[in-house]
Amino acid sequence: MTDDQQSDKAQADIDRSLLRAYHEVINEDLPDRFKVLLERLKQGEVPEAQNEDEKPSGSDEQQG
Amino acid sequence: MGDTSDPREQIVDHLGPMRAFALNLTRNAALADDMVQDAIVKAWTNIDTFEAGTNMRAWLFTILRNTYYSHHRKARREVEDVDGVYSSSLSQKPDHDGRLQLMDFQDAFSHLTDEQREALTLVGAEGFSYEDAALMCNVAVGTIKSRVNRGRARLAELMSLEEDEALEMTDAVTSGIVSSP
Numbered sequence: 001m002t003d004d005q006q007s008d009k010a011q012a013d014i015d016r017s018l019l020r021a022y023h024e025v026i027n028e029d030l031p032d033r034f035k036v037l038l039e040r041l042k043q044g045e046v047p048e049a050q051n052e053d054e055k056p057s058g059s060d061e062q063q064g
Numbered sequence: 065m066g067d068t069s070d071p072r073e074q075i076v077d078h079l080g081p082m083r084a085f086a087l088n089l090t091r092n093a094a095l096a097d098d099m100v101q102d103a104i105v106k107a108w109t110n111i112d113t114f115e116a117g118t119n120m121r122a123w124l125f126t127i128l129r130n131t132y133y134s135h136h137r138k139a140r141r142e143v144e145d146v147d148g149v150y151s152s153s154l155s156q157k158p159d160h161d162g163r164l165q166l167m168d169f170q171d172a173f174s175h176l177t178d179e180q181r182e183a184l185t186l187v188g189a190e191g192f193s194y195e196d197a198a199l200m201c202n203v204a205v206g207t208i209k210s211r212v213n214r215g216r217a218r219l220a221e222l223m224s225l226e227e228d229e230a231l232e233m234t235d236a237v238t239s240g241i242v243s244s245p
Contacts, residue, residue, distance in 0.1 A: 010220045015188055017169035022189035024166075025084035034079055037101055041072075041108045049102045 071120065072111050075104060078121050081190060082128055088185040089132045091174050099135065103128040122192065126200045129182065136178070172222035180215030187212050 040047060082103065086096035106127050107114070114123050173181060179201075186197040187208065194212075198205040 010224075011216060014169075014216055014219050014223070017166065018173075018184060018188045021166060021170060021173070022084050022088070022185065025087055026080040028080070028083070030079055030083075031097060033097065033101065034076075034104070037104060038076060041105070046109060047101075047105060049105065 070111075071114055071116060072108055074120055075107060075124065078124050079104075081121060082124055085125055085185055085190065086128060086132065088173070088181050088189075089129065089178065099128060099132050103131045106131065119196070121190075122196055122200055125186070125190075129200065168223060169219075172219050175222055176215050176218055177211075180211050180218065183208050183211035184215045184219075188216075 037047065079100065082100050083096060086099045086103075087093060090096045090099060103124065107124055110127075114120065173184075176184070182201065183197060186192045186200065187194060192200070194205050194208050198208045201208065
């Protein structure tokens, strides 16, 4: 196997593992806390932040 | 005719990827879910800043990463899976094919920098373009490319050390990975 082939294989292995690990989490059932949270938000409640006491940030960064 | 539905109804469709992104950033399952919860609240209460027709996932990921880095700055310490919560979740299915290999990967992944994990997740796992990832991270496109390439090279190095077999990474191979797109 040439160096290029080894390089391609190594990169493919890494990308495959990256995708697999990522999708393993995506495919997990969502914790109930998120369903509860969304219901509360729909009813007009705004829960306090879990880790911050700050004003919301980042929401002004619009993506196209 | 434009879509008049409430964009907040779409948030639930992105929760899985948001959790995966948060976990890759924090390496701590409990903290990741807290970050996602905070990001949901911010997105919900600031939905007027979302421009209909644009990429909601990118918008949500931007909020999420800002939430994480804000928390990270406040904590002034590395946030790691110190309790092994995330790692243990992977070992709950020992019969799964390739489980050990995946755990090796997760272990190696945890040794990358925050920025490398973030760039690899956005580009390599989520499939954002370099340009979109750069916008989300507020850095130059070249910076994202560099982080992706260095992250891949570091992973290759770490995994070759762990496996103790095959894949002997020569300088040429490492250079090849670093120079690949």
